[in-house]
Amino acid sequence: MIPRTDRMQEETGKQSMLTKIIDHIEYTQTEDGWMSRKIHDSGGSIMAHKIGDGEIEAIQAGKRPAWTIIGLPRIIVNDALFKETDEQ
Amino acid sequence: MNETPVAVPTDEGKRPRLLDMDDFNSRVIDAYNEGTAERGLEADTDTARSIVTAGSAVYRDFSYIAPEIPLYDPANCVGCMECVIECPDTAILGKVIEKDTLEKELQSIEDPVERDGLRARFAETQKYTTTYEKKGEEGGLFGIFIDPTKCKGCAECIEACGDHQALSMISKTETNLEQYRRSFNFFKRLPNTPKRFINERLLSDMMLTEDALLYVGGAGSCMGCGEGTVLRMMLAATGFVYGDENIGLVAATGCNTVYTSTYPYNPYLVPWANSLFENVATFGMGVRARWNQMGWQNKRLWCIGGDGAILDIGFQALSRMLASGMDIKVLVLDTQLYSNTGGQASTASFMAQRSDMAEFGKVMKGKQERRKELANICMMHPDVFVAQTTAAHFNHFYRAIIAANEYPGPAVIMAYTTCQPEHGIADNMAMHQAKLAVDSRAFPLLIHDPRKGERLSERLDLRGNPGVKEDWYTIPKTGEQIDFITFARTEGRFSKHFGKDGKPSKELLVAQQDRLANWRLLQELAGIMRDEPSKSKSPVKKTGKTAS
């Protein structure tokens, strides 16, 4: 496999311009309700989204959000790793 | 000559068989895919003639070259199609579908979870749903699909999506790779986007039609190569208007011919031939002459070549062709050096740019000569349509191609193309760097249309460049001036010109003046009154040597 490269960064040591990789999707309960964020492998994140109650209830019941079925990113709900109902 | 058809009819009244396509696509391609071709395939006349079936690169599988693949979040997608346009490898495609049709197609999927996943690929957007509903019509659902066999994982599509944030990169696993395969197969089985969803005036939508997808991916170009996108877009704008039956390509040797014809893989769905490095325009004249004899005046003929092929070794052939007035279009893939042979300087290289033959050392500090401006030279040939554009400015690019095709004479399109290894940039930066090249006057956008008037100022249009009346563009929010130094700071090919304190070298300052001089010349030719006429002198001494 050939990882993406940033030749500018290789030559100069400057901060890389490569797009970050998603490590997991995070769902957290906040004062404003449930929020979802995509978390990079570098720890940074992509904008937060407000999540409807119905959606989070389904996730808590062990149903993977439909948009993540193709790709299967890891999901973390309130710091706990999400497992589907039929997963051990 | 008389009107002899190109191929002599066979007994059945059909053209003679040039190549047995089924045999080629199975026996030959399979042998290459399995790695047994070299020892297992016998030499035959087809191989000797180097004839390859159209679109054979569709059978090439790149699933295992990249560790990552885009993850799509339909909730954030607005259906802008920019990811589809900018992908160099035709690995990400979009579709609009009516709800009932989608449900009908989903019935063929047995696993309910997979079905939910596929259904969720399609979402309502204002562009394809609400706008239609407001008109009292049924809206469509828009979805994006990724072909894991063509995706090289460059992440250019993520850059293109930008603030929409509907795409991000995710690591591949055996499980999700299989899902991507299955979902793309589902996508391929779906009917074409209904015509009513394709707004003919929205150029960004062209790639929703099959007519515009004439480059199938599977080419051997580097990850994120800027050339692939330019080739795909030229074909899209030509195919959309004229249809795939009415296009022919002649290509000068360079990276473009290598990655599009590595036997037996060919990404083109239109006829293609390889000229020599130096004579693509001459080759084109021969093809055009013969086509005209056959009454094929309507067919669009494109000559493709790098800056080395067109500005250097094939320059005289180009000039001759332009003087002929023939209806031939030329697309220059301007990487500002000889990419295919490892990065030697060309006359299109920027001043101070480091490359082979113009190294950065004690005596020489990158290229010393000024950049040859092919667009300016072509404008001075009589009645030539000229454009300078980039794939990142897709409306400008598409308009230039459409106008060039309509123009009943020679046309030259100079397209800025990134070459990641030689420019020293990241694999996902093609669009970003092309935009910066324009904003910094390194590569100004222009369209010169001889039909627009008698005066050069009427024919030359600089719209699309930011701050068109200014010397340098200033970002209104931050007050930051975007000049050639700003651009150079972002690319490895200029990195040696910056000291530890970030100060540019004197050679780079000269290069900056060279870019400004070119921009001012364009402003003058286009009849643009600058906001603040400058008193500064020409950057180049009268001797022709660069000022220091």
Ligand SMILES: Cc1ncc(C[n+]2csc(CCOP(=O)(O)OP(=O)(O)O)c2C)c(N)n1
């Ligand atoms: C007469 C001749 N000289 C040299 C070569 C070797 N050669 C093949 S491609 C190439 C450079 C191509 O550069 P350019 O036209 O800029 O295209 P790019 O590869 O950058 O897209 C050279 C020198 C050749 N094929 N023919």
Ligand code: SF4
């Ligand atoms: S990662 Fe690169 S090759 Fe893959 S779909 Fe996106 S732009 Fe195309």
Ligand code: SF4
């Ligand atoms: S660029 Fe982003 S928003 Fe636009 S069509 Fe692609 S995924 Fe959707």
Ligand code: SF4
């Ligand atoms: S060397 Fe440069 S121009 Fe050639 S395929 Fe690679 S990125 Fe493209």
